Amino acid sequence: MFLNELFPNKCKVCKKEIPFNKIICESCEDSLFQPSLLKKTSYNIYFASVYEEPLSSLLKEFKFKENIHLAKIFSKLLYRTYKHYNIEFNEIPEIIYIPSIKRHLKKRGYNPVFLLAKEYSKLTGFNINNKLKIQKRYSKSQVEANNYFERIHQVKNKFFFEGVKEKEYIIIDDVLTTGATLENAIKTINNYVVPIILCKNVKNI
Numbered sequence: 001m002f003l004n005e006l007f008p009n010k011c012k013v014c015k016k017e018i019p020f021n022k023i024i025c026e027s028c029e030d031s032l033f034q035p036s037l038l039k040k041t042s043y044n045i046y047f048a049s050v051y052e053e054p055l056s057s058l059l060k061e062f063k064f065k066e067n068i069h070l071a072k073i074f075s076k077l078l079y080r081t082y083k084h085y086n087i088e089f090n091e092i093p094e095i096i097y098i099p100s101i102k103r104h105l106k107k108r109g110y111n112p113v114f115l116l117a118k119e120y121s122k123l124t125g126f127n128i129n130n131k132l133k134i135q136k137r138y139s140k141s142q143v144e145a146n147n148y149f150e151r152i153h154q155v156k157n158k159f160f161f162e163g164v165k166e167k168e169y170i171i172i173d174d175v176l177t178t179g180a181t182l183e184n185a186i187k188t189i190n191n192y193v194v195p196i197i198l199c200k201n202v203k204n205i
């Protein structure tokens with residue numbers, strides 16, 4: 001008797017039996033693709049999906065249990081979005097990802113968005129640019145921030161960019177909530193940047 005007869009592998013979403021190297025079945029994977037576009041004054045934000053079930057649960061598993069196979073599924077969604085909207089560049093863009101706060105990196109040991117960037121780089125052949133960083137020191141206003149959450153929010157939004165100017169970039173992130181972090185990152189990079197985000201949190205947009 002084969003092992004898969006004893007312990008069949010099931011799709012995390014619909015519970016249908018699937019091959020051992022899969023996490024979800026093809027039709028569930030396909031149903032995650034819900035592309036949309038948010039037009040801003042100076043740039044468009046492209047979304048591959050929506051932050052709702054089953055994606056929200058899968059994303060939690062990815063972020064807290066480091067499930068690399070999910071990075072593959074999610075990066076495919078980013079890639080499909082890029083193709084779907086036929087996003088054009090004048091040159092081969094580089095991939096920038098939203099960096100993790102040091103404290104989060106320490107706790108998790110990895111940045112989930114970096115894993116997404118790595119898989120996305122494999123699919124597109126575009127190089128990763130890791131020159132977007134979070135400022136280490138708190139500015140005066142951050143120290144003076146009224147409460148813990150306000151302070152964290154501000155720290156999260158302080159970036160600096162050491163990359164080459166006059167280049168074109170794709171910036172990726174997992175969830176867009178307020179859009180403030182992304183906006184700050186794009187302003188800091190100050191080049192042609194196209195944001196492709198895994199999912200939007202509809203409650204906040």
Ligand SMILES: [Zn+2]
Nearest residue numbers: 011014025028
């Ligand atoms: Zn399924």
